[in-house]
Amino acid sequence: MKTLEELYRGKAKAILKTEDENLYVMHFNDDATAFDGIKKGTIKDKGYYNCQISKICFEYLEKNGVPTHMVEPLGEREMLVKSLKILPVEVIVRNWTAGSMAKRLGLEEGKKLPSPILELCLKNDELGDPLINEYHALALELITEEQLQQVKEYTWKINDLLCKRFDEAGLILVDFKLEFGLHQGEVILGDEISPDTCRLWDKETKEKLDKDRFRRDLGKVEDAYKEVLRRLKNPL
Numbered sequence: 001m002k003t004l005e006e007l008y009r010g011k012a013k014a015i016l017k018t019e020d021e022n023l024y025v026m027h028f029n030d031d032a033t034a035f036d037g038i039k040k041g042t043i044k045d046k047g048y049y050n051c052q053i054s055k056i057c058f059e060y061l062e063k064n065g066v067p068t069h070m071v072e073p074l075g076e077r078e079m080l081v082k083s084l085k086i087l088p089v090e091v092i093v094r095n096w097t098a099g100s101m102a103k104r105l106g107l108e109e110g111k112k113l114p115s116p117i118l119e120l121c122l123k124n125d126e127l128g129d130p131l132i133n134e135y136h137a138l139a140l141e142l143i144t145e146e147q148l149q150q151v152k153e154y155t156w157k158i159n160d161l162l163c164k165r166f167d168e169a170g171l172i173l174v175d176f177k178l179e180f181g182l183h184q185g186e187v188i189l190g191d192e193i194s195p196d197t198c199r200l201w202d203k204e205t206k207e208k209l210d211k212d213r214f215r216r217d218l219g220k221v222e223d224a225y226k227e228v229l230r231r232l233k234n235p236l
């Protein structure tokens with residue numbers, strides 16, 4: 001697919017226009033940021049691992065009835081995606097206590113929740129993606145009622161499917177972030193699903209195999225991304 005100019009450059013990905021206005025190319029790079037961009041670095045071959053991990057997840061979700069923006073993988077670090085108007089609401093699902101929720105509520109990390117939690121955040125880097133609730137989302141007209149219902153329905157389905165898929169790979173899906181967008185008026189899943197956007201722990205040892213290794217300077221960062229891809233390709 002012939003690409004035209006860059007439409008958008010994010011922290012770890014770039015979106016390129018193509019000759020077809022309905023299609024973009026999403027390119028994954030090795031840049032890593034944390035704490036609202038204060039911590040910066042690169043993780044060798046992260047772009048490759050995240051692209052391949054996202055591809056496996058998107059294919060699995062599509063096969064099980066969740067529409068995603070992926071049209072087809074293009075080489076090692078790129079995928080052809082449907083053009084999306086991203087909704088300004090990020091969705092976070094938590095199955096175990098960790099990260100910002102544990103900190104905010106004074107909880108110990110690593111407790112399995114009796115039922116999963118769905119959080120909404122305003123997609124705004126300058127404000128640090130603040131937590132909002134459904135009333136904010138509707139009153140601030142970030143999303144319509146109908147779109148919100150669709151987002152929630154897909155999110156719960158995605159959580160069930162991904163928990164199962166990662167479990168088969170010996171991994172606990174602790175929490176993760178999703179972004180949805182509109183393509184020809186329909187809500188579909190966008191962005192990526194990778195160790196940048198998910199917390200993934202080894203089922204037995206609880207070893208962290210995700211971006212927390214970078215955020216918390218735990219070492220063996222690249223190995224963690226590599227291991228997640230290896231396990232998804234060769235379930236236990």
Ligand code: UDP
Nearest residue numbers: 092098099100101175176177196197198199
């Ligand atoms: N997350 C993300 N992008 C963000 C914020 C969070 O991908 O801008 C992911 C993060 O990797 C984790 C989950 O969403 O898997 C919950 O993140 P949390 O709110 O705990 O924030 P963090 O600890 O990452 O600041």
